[in-house]
Amino acid sequence: MSPFITGSTQAYLIPGDPVRNVRLPRMFNAAFARYGIDAVLVPVQVPVRDFAVFMKSAFLARNVRGMVIAPPHKPRVVDLLDGCGLFGRVAGSVNVVRRTEGDQLEGDLFDxxxxxxxxxxxxxxxxxxxxxxxxxxxxxxxxxxxxxxxxxxxxxxxxxxxxxxxxxxxxxxxxxxxxxxxxxxxxxxxxxxxxxxxxxxxxxxxxxxxxxxxxxxxxxxxxxxxxxxxxxxxxxxxxxxxxxxxxxxxGFEMLVQQMPHYFRYFGHIDAADAMQADADFLRELIYPPAMQAEIATPLRYQSPSVA
Missing domain, CATH: 3.40.50.720 (NAD(P)-binding Rossmann-like Domain)
Known part of the structure; x- marks a missing residue:
């Protein structure tokens, strides 16, 4: 994320209800800053009754490039899309939406x-x-x-x-x-x-x-x-x-492992590859103090009977 939001900054939104506890804005914006991407992810609180109208109208803004969908809205997105990936179709929900070059809305699920x-x-x-x-x-x-x-x-x-x-x-x-x-x-x-x-x-x-x-x-x-x-x-x-x-x-590692998929889906390929190779900076952001030691030693709790 650039130190300043300008007219060229790409906007991504994370609609949910509530959104006060979402962790992805912190993770996304740290990654944007780390990899020099002029973009920002902003949480927006949207009630269920308003979600369909909100999603369609938000993408009328040309600099809104995508959304990451927070609960409880994931199952409500599929019917609003022009295209949906296999996982999203089978599970009946999506957690990411992007605008294509042809102004279509596509979604998928990376849980x-x-x-x-x-x-x-x-x-x-x-x-x-x-x-x-x-x-x-x-x-x-x-x-x-x-x-x-x-x-x-x-x-x-x-x-x-x-x-x-x-x-x-x-x-x-x-x-x-x-x-x-x-x-x-x-x-x-x-x-x-x-x-x-x-x-x-x-x-x-x-x-x-x-x-x-x-x-x-x-x-x-x-x-x-x-x-x-x-x-x-x-x-x-x-x-x-x-x-x-x-x-x-x-569950923290599940969230960390989704990040390269999100960035690749949004077209930030180099950043996705870099996170795939080293995502410890994300773990340091979201792992609580009591679990920080697990960042470097993910096998710490391996059962003795597992090879």
């Missing part, structure tokens, strides 16, 4: 790629494994798409969704199972036995007095856990899993 990148960096095996996803909302669906898209060789072999809302997990599982080779099912229990990886995609853990979304004492000794939450980390779930010696990771 899943962020999760895959985070699992790889944190040495969490998932390829050919059995995965239990807790929750069946937007983020859970995106994660399921990413895990299933690689097939049974580069992706998970078996993916199970659990959600306390009746029929929600079954709807997501049926949609993904029809698209991909991996076995995707809905289950009626959050029991972790038989799974190599458990992913928490529920809001449980945002409050200290929340019940744990899964009983980590019942997880296999080799199993790993990933909690996509960003606030209140390390959550009670992550702390409980680590106390057992399991490889348990917080």
């Amino acid at each position: 899943g790629e962020g999760l895959i990148g985070a699992l790889d960096r944190c040495n969490v095996p998932f390829r050919g494994k059995r995965v239990l996803i807790l929750g069946a909302g937007v983020s859970a669906a995106a994660i399921g798409v990413a895990l299933a898209e690689g097939g049974t060789v580069n992706g998970a072999e078996h993916i199970a969704f659990f959600d306390t809302a009746s029929g929600k997990a079954a709807g997501v599982a049926a949609k993904l199972d029809a698209f991909f080779d991996a076995t995707v099912v809905a289950v009626d229990s959050n029991a972790p036995e038989g799974y190599d990886l458990v992913i928490n995609a529920t809001p449980l853990g945002l409050a200290e007095d929340d019940a744990l979304p899964v009983d980590v004492a019942r997880m296999a000794p080799h199993a790993a856990l990933f909690d996509i939450l960003l606030r209140n980390q390390p959550t009670p779930l992550v702390r409980a899993a680590r106390a057992r010696g399991l490889n348990a990771q917080a």
Whole structure:
């Protein structure tokens, strides 16, 4: 980001409701400054009832080049686009929108790629494994798409969704199972036995007095856990899993791993490549003080039984 916003500055927006806790403006603007890109990302609070009108009207401004979509608006974007990537179409939501040279609006979803990148960096095996996803909302669906898209060789072999809302997990599982080779099912229990990886995609853990979304004492000794939450980390779930010696990771790395995808999607290729090679400056921005040591040692909580 330039020290001064000028008439040539490219504007990117992040609409949400609320937006007071969004971390991406800090990350994007630090990256813009680091790589000499004359652009700025601005959070805007937009109520659900106004979102469709806002999105269409905002792109009438010629210097608005794109948006990063914050909750609760991700599922509302797909029907407003001229084109949408595979992940966005299957999951039924997008988290990024760009204006093309032909003035079309295109969107895609990078939650899943962020999760895959985070699992790889944190040495969490998932390829050919059995995965239990807790929750069946937007983020859970995106994660399921990413895990299933690689097939049974580069992706998970078996993916199970659990959600306390009746029929929600079954709807997501049926949609993904029809698209991909991996076995995707809905289950009626959050029991972790038989799974190599458990992913928490529920809001449980945002409050200290929340019940744990899964009983980590019942997880296999080799199993790993990933909690996509960003606030209140390390959550009670992550702390409980680590106390057992399991490889348990917080959601920050998922956000960091999405950043190169965002920048590449917006046409900032050199910056995307640079972040792909070294994103520690982003980790230093968003990891809480208690977790700063994990920036340089992502394998710190590797289970002894994982090669």
